[in-house]
Amino acid sequence: MGMSTISRHSHMFISVSLAMFIVHGNQVGIGIAGVQRFIYDRVQQDAWIAVIIAGLMTHVAAWVMLKILRKYKNLDLYDIHQMVFGKWPAKVLNLIFIIYIMGSALTILRGYIEIIQSWMFPEVPSWLLNASLLCLAIYGVTGGIRVLAGISFFSVGLTICQLLLMIYPAQYADFNLLQPVFHHDLVELLDGARKMSFSIIGFEIILFIYPFVKEKQLLSRYVHGGLLMTTLLYVVVMLVTLLYFQGEQLKHLIWATLMMMKIVEFPFLERFEFVSISLWMLIMLDNLLLNLWVAMRGVHHIGGFKERKALIGIVIVMFFASNFLETRQSINWITDVFGAVGFYIIFVYPLVLYIVILLFRKGTVQT
Amino acid sequence: MTTNLIPDSIKETQETLWQQLRNPRLSFRSLSCGNNSLLLAYLPYLIDMVTLQQVLLPFLERLPDEKITPDALVGSLPVARVRKTTDYRQVTDYLVRGWIYLQIEGVDSGLLLFVANIPSRSLGEAQVEVQIFGPQVSFTEALETNLGILQSYLPTDMLSNVSITIGRRSRTNVEVCYMEELADPENVQTVVQRVRELDVDGLIDSGKLVQLIDDNTFSIFPQLIMTERPDYVSEALLEGKVIVFVEGSPFAIMGPSTFVDFFKSNEDLYIRWQMASFIRLLRFLALFVSLFFTAIYVAALTFHYEMIPSALLVSLVKSRSKVPFPPLFEALLLEMIIEFLREAGARLPFKVGQTMGIVGGIVIGQAAVAAGFTSNILIMIVALSALASFTFPSYMMSTAVRILRFPIILLAGIWGGFGIMLGASFLLIHILRQSSLGRPFFLPFFPFRLRDFKNSLIRVPFYNLGKRPALTRSPDNARLPDEAGKKRPIQ
Incomplete structure (x- = not known):
């Protein structure tokens, strides 16, 4: 058919404002369903302060990331590694990144399927749910960066809709539950913030979408806008959780946010959490798609495979890997591992990389 | 070409044309006037x-007695269109399009005269896209008539046409129309090139053409709007869209179109903006109801009955108490019955069809409940989703939505809410992947364009619609002078 006149070129780019949705969408995924207890364990009633600190940390980390990206005109992290460290060290670093990204995709996928199995369909085998979500992911990722941006856009819309439902639990807010406030020192608060890292990372996506963004000079305001939206979202959710649950109760809730959804009620609808969990698919789908896309680009970059083949390979690996994560313990384990590793990769490593670039590669501005 | 030269003797010409056309109705009239x-x-x-x-x-x-030449005749013949030819292949081409061939003995060229009266029907009211308010005339099967109607709506020299003949055997005339200065040349180029590159046997209707030139043949969604309404086409031309007419088809193709465009009726422009906005929102609600309502019923009754408030659950269970099937089977059965009725209504002769539809619907519906096949509530839900799908102005889109309902009901029957969401996410990705003439198909929503959004889910007053949609990338954006929005007339 006469498709030759379509300029495929413009399909490769996204407008800069979408970076906000991509950042926010990739940050908010499965973590928000139950992050509260991790933070509460650490800093109790000061949890909301820890959330704000974590939010501030993301702004700093993103600032460093943007600094790195600005040093090189139009490259993503995979290319930058190659520029800075040379071919083989870069391949090793990129491989570490790919494994990390695939690991977080796996955590997201497994986390969502666990919710489905615990709340809705205990008897459906997880490989079947895995397979169906991964097929959906292949269809989405092969659509290219614009489709991913679109999914993020709608995912953010849905997150905001779900946030509005927090009005229902907020009606039962007991402000005495906020006491005692300011009872922890900075070290404890920082540790609480670190506990949150798994739920708030995802903005590293800017390291990879950078070459695809139009009008890059405006990128930082949208990235920080997206980060701010995420921080506000988490602060609201954390506050409502603290006001709604007794402390001891909260410690035992794996999915505190979903528990609050239980009381949302309409004249024709009760037990809203079923709707909420179903809708959550879109909220976590953009994380899954974006992570798979980043991994796909990485495999394409270090192995030279065609993108589509790389994607199929990654999905097959993920499918088999996810079958090893059957129990609550193993899911907790992988969440902890990637939460901890993620903290160093996302918050610490960019700073190291930036210092290396500043010290050893002065004035290397390449195209 | 040299082999197809017209012989200079009219006797030989006659022979050649006989052999070429092999049509016993081919008529010859010999005249002799003076020496000619x-x-x-x-x-x-x-x-x-x-x-x-x-x-x-x-x-x-x-005619005078002395010898005359075809060249001398061209100027004086009392016919509006005359063409000279030396190629008998061209002669046959024109004969079958209603031209008369005229040759003078001893001259190896002839004249083609346009004296056609091609059988066609007269103008009628639009039958497929019914509108209560606004112009009623619709296009007909004759291309020239359609161009005439269109030009009468837009009597301006900016209306430009490109004529293309498509189909190796059918030799169908296709006309691409656009407004000079308003349409993006790239869009025009895309359409013209796609049509030109077609190498098909025959092209009888624009319904066939639209499937040959759209962006993704594998999508269930139509990507270019088809309409029989000249007022709609004129409005689209003014937005900078490109129109394609096909000889013999009363439906014009217009593009680029977005998903939302399929839920717009041109009547929305003729009624006040509050009413138009309400009706548009109603249609999008209908889209949601049509796609998901039956599926939600199946999901809730199969897996998530805790979700239904107890008062409602009582009446649901009462109504279902005699039904021996699981909700999925019950719903699919009833959806099939509705589809049978719809298809029967469409195929039967008009007068029989309507009575049969109503009587069949009521009788089958009543009997199904009495026989314990389905519950009353499900009949209501299925009828509601069918009704909702009929509110879409585009026949293609409403058919697509009705078909999509089935996989979603199936998914709901297998995996409940998770299944519905799986289907919905797939649909979302699918729509995001589509394009129309290379422009994003989901446009006012993604990428979000406020300018187009103002005339999508809702329609704002015309004074606030001062710009042509971003969709068409028109080189001339202003529909109203810039200050028109501020300086609206005050009564």
Whole structure:
């Protein structure tokens, strides 16, 4: 058919404002369903302060990331590694990144399927749910960066809709539950913030979408806008959780946010959490798609495979890997591992990389 | 081309044309006036006989005695369109389109005269896209008539046409229309190129053309709007869209179109903006109801009955108490019945069809409940989703939505809410992947464009619609002068 006149070129780019949705969408995924207890364990009633600190940390980390990206005109992290460290060290670093990204995709996928199995369909085998979500992911990722941006856009819309439902639990807010406030020192608060890292990372996506963004000079305001939206979202959710649950109760809730959804009620609808969990698919789908896309680009970059083949390979690996994560313990384990590793990769490593670039590669501005 | 030269003897020409056309109705009329022998060849059923007998023949009989040349005749023939030809292949091409061939003995070229009266129906009201308010005329099967109607709506020299002949055997005329200065040249180029590159056997209707030139053949969604309404087409031309007419088809193709465009009716422009906005929102609600309502019923009753408030659950269970099937089977059965009724109604002759539809619907519906096949509530839900799908102005889109309902019901029956969401996410990705003439298909929503959004889910007053949609990338954006929005007339 006469498709030759379509300029495929413009399909490769996204407008800069979408970076906000991509950042926010990739940050908010499965973590928000139950992050509260991790933070509460650490800093109790000061949890909301820890959330704000974590939010501030993301702004700093993103600032460093943007600094790195600005040093090189139009490259993503995979290319930058190659520029800075040379071919083989870069391949090793990129491989570490790919494994990390695939690991977080796996955590997201497994986390969502666990919710489905615990709340809705205990008897459906997880490989079947895995397979169906991964097929959906292949269809989405092969659509290219614009489709991913679109999914993020709608995912953010849905997150905001779900946030509005927090009005229902907020009606039962007991402000005495906020006491005692300011009872922890900075070290404890920082540790609480670190506990949150798994739920708030995802903005590293800017390291990879950078070459695809139009009008890059405006990128930082949208990235920080997206980060701010995420921080506000988490602060609201954390506050409502603290006001709604007794402390001891909260410690035992794996999915505190979903528990609050239980009381949302309409004249024709009760037990809203079923709707909420179903809708959550879109909220976590953009994380899954974006992570798979980043991994796909990485495999394409270090192995030279065609993108589509790389994607199929990654999905097959993920499918088999996810079958090893059957129990609550193993899911907790992988969440902890990637939460901890993620903290160093996302918050610490960019700073190291930036210092290396500043010290050893002065004035290397390449195209 | 050299082998197809017209012989200079009219006898030989006659022979050649006979062999070429092999049509016993091919008529010849020989005339001799003075020293000239003339031959007229034509297909009588395509010719305006009155013109031939009362104008053309008397003129030819009154020709002067001396030898004449075709060149001399061209200027004086009482016919509006005359063409010279030396190629008998061209002669046959034109004969079958209602032209008369005229040759003078001893000259190896001839003249083609346009005296066609091609059978066609007169103008009628739009039958498929019914509108209560606004113009009622619709396009017909005749391309020239359609162009005439269109030009009468837009009597401006900015309306430009590109004529293309498509189909190796059918030789169908296709006309690409656009507004100079308003349409993006790239869009026009895309359409023209896609049509030109077609190499098909025959092209009878625009419904076929649209499937050959759209962006993704594998999508269930139509990507270019088809309409029979000249007012809609004119409005689209003013937005900078490109229109394609096909000879023999009353439906024009217009593009680029977005997903949302399929839920717009041109009538929304003729009624006040509050009403238009309400009706548009109603249609999008209908889209949601049509796609998901039955599926939600199946999901809730199969897996998530805790979600239904107890008062409602009582009446649901009562109504279902006699039904021996699981909700999925019950729903699919009833959806099939509705589809049977709809299809039967569409195929049966008009008068029988309508009565049969109503009686069949009521009788089957009542009997199904009495026999314990389905519950009353499900009948209501299924009828509601069918009704909702009929609110879409685009027949193509409403069919697509009705078909999509089935996989979603199936998914709901297998995996409940998770299944519905799986289907919905797939649909979302699918729509995001589509394009129309290379422009994003989901446009006012993604990428979000406020300018287009103002005339999508809702329609704002015209004073606030001062710009052409971003969709068409029109080189001239201003529909109203910039200050029009601020300086609206105050009563």
